[in-house]
Amino acid sequence: MTGLRARQKADRNRRILQAAASLFREVGYDSARIEDIAERAEVSVGTFYNYYENKGDILVATVSMEVEEVLESGKAIVENPPATTLDALQALIDQYFDHSLVYLSKEMWRIAMATSIQQPESPFSRRYTELDGRLCDQVSMLVQKLQLRGAVMPGIDAVAVGQMVFNNLNMMFIEFVREDALTLEALKERVARQNRPLALLISSPRIQ
Amino acid sequence: MTGLRARQKADRNRRILQAAASLFREVGYDSARIEDIAERAEVSVGTFYNYYENKGDILVATVSMEVEEVLESGKAIVENPPATTLDALQALIDQYFDHSLVYLSKEMWRIAMATSIQQPESPFSRRYTELDGRLCDQVSMLVQKLQLRGAVMPGIDAVAVGQMVFNNLNMMFIEFVREDALTLEALKERVARQNRPLALLISSPRIQ
C-alpha cells in the first residue's frame, strides 16, 4: 500500500489546490492571501510553499486543469472534423474559446499567462507551456488529418500551418482577456476572418 | 513660457525613467528597489508612485521606448521591400528581432510583457498595446505594398494576412524570451519556416 506520508501529501496538495481555486473564485486573485488559502486548506503558510513555489504558481496550476479539459474536448473534433478546411479549423478553435470562460475569469487568465511568461522555470509554468504545446500539436494534427482526407493540398507544410494558426489564435486570446469589453463572439469573428485567407489557399481547389 | 510646475514635472519624469532604466541594466529588475530608483532620481518613494502606478509599469515604459525605435526602423523596409513576399516579410521580421535585444534582456521583456497582460488598464500598458497595434499595422502595410506591386495576388485580404503573420511572430517572440536557451537565429529560422507556406500561397504565380 502507498505509505502514510505519500497519502498525506496527496491529500494536502488536493486541499491546497481546492482552497485556492475556491478563494480565487470568491474574492479574486489579488484579495486571496496566502494566509487565507493556507487556513482554508488547514495547513500552515510554510507548508503552502512546500507545495507551490509562489502565489502565481498555484493559479497556473488551476488554469492547467482547465486547459487539460479543453485538450480532451478537442480530440473529438480532430477525430472527425467538418469537411472543409475553414469549417474544421473554426470548429476546433471555437471549441477552445467556448471552454475558456467556463471556470476561469478573464482576470485569472491574465494572471496565469503573466506568471507563465514571467517565471518560465517554475514547475507549473513548465506544465502550462507543455499544455500549450499540445494544443498547438492538436491544431497541426487537424491540418494533417484534412490533408490525408484530401481537403488540404498535398505538399503543404501542415505543421508550419498548424503552428501559425495556433499562434494566431493564442495571441488573439491574449488580446481577448486583456480587453474586458471584448466578447467571445467578437473574438471568434476576428479569428475567423484571419483564418480565411490561409484556409482557402491551402484547400484543394475542388473542395473549397 | 511653460510654467515652472510643468517643467519640473517633465524633468522629474525623465530622471525617474533614466534612473530606472540604468538600474535595471546594472542590477536586473528584481534587485532594483523602488527606494534605489527614487534615490538615484533624487525624488522620494512617494513621488515615484505619483509618476508610475507600480514597478512593472516603469519597465513597460522603458520597453515602449524600445518598440518605438523598432517601428521607426521598420518604415524603411515597408517603403522599399525586397521583391518576393517571403523575403520581404523576413526582412521586416528579422529587423524586429535583431533590434529586440540591443538594450533589453530577455528578463526585462518577460516582465514587461507579463505586466502589460496583467494590468492592461495602466497607462503604460495601454501605450505598449498601442505600439503592438502599430507594429501589426506595419506588417499589414507591407503586405498591401506587395499587393500593389503585384507580388501578392489581388483579392487576398492583406489585413487579415498581416495580422496573422504578426500574431505568429509575436507569439514566437514570447516563446523566445521565455526560453533562455533559444537563440535569435533559431527564432528566425522557426518563424521563416512558419511563414513560408502562407507567403508562397499568397504570391502571384510568376513571381514566386
Next chain:
DNA sequence: CTTAAAAAATGAACTCATTCAATCTTTTTC
C-alpha cells in the same frame, strides 16, 4: 505683496509574499 487654493512631494507605516531555523512526524535500521 499677501493670502487662499491647488497641485505635488514626502516618508513613515502598512500589507503581504516569502524565507528559514526550530520542531514534529514518519520511515528505516539494527
Next chain:
DNA sequence: GAAAAAGATTGAATGAGTTCATTTTTTAAG
C-alpha cells in the same frame, strides 16, 4: 521496539512594494 535518519510542517521574522495623511511648493486671486 528503540534509536537514528530522513522528510515535512510550522509560524515568526524579513523585506520590498505600495499607500496616504501631512507638509511643502507653485499658481491664482485680490
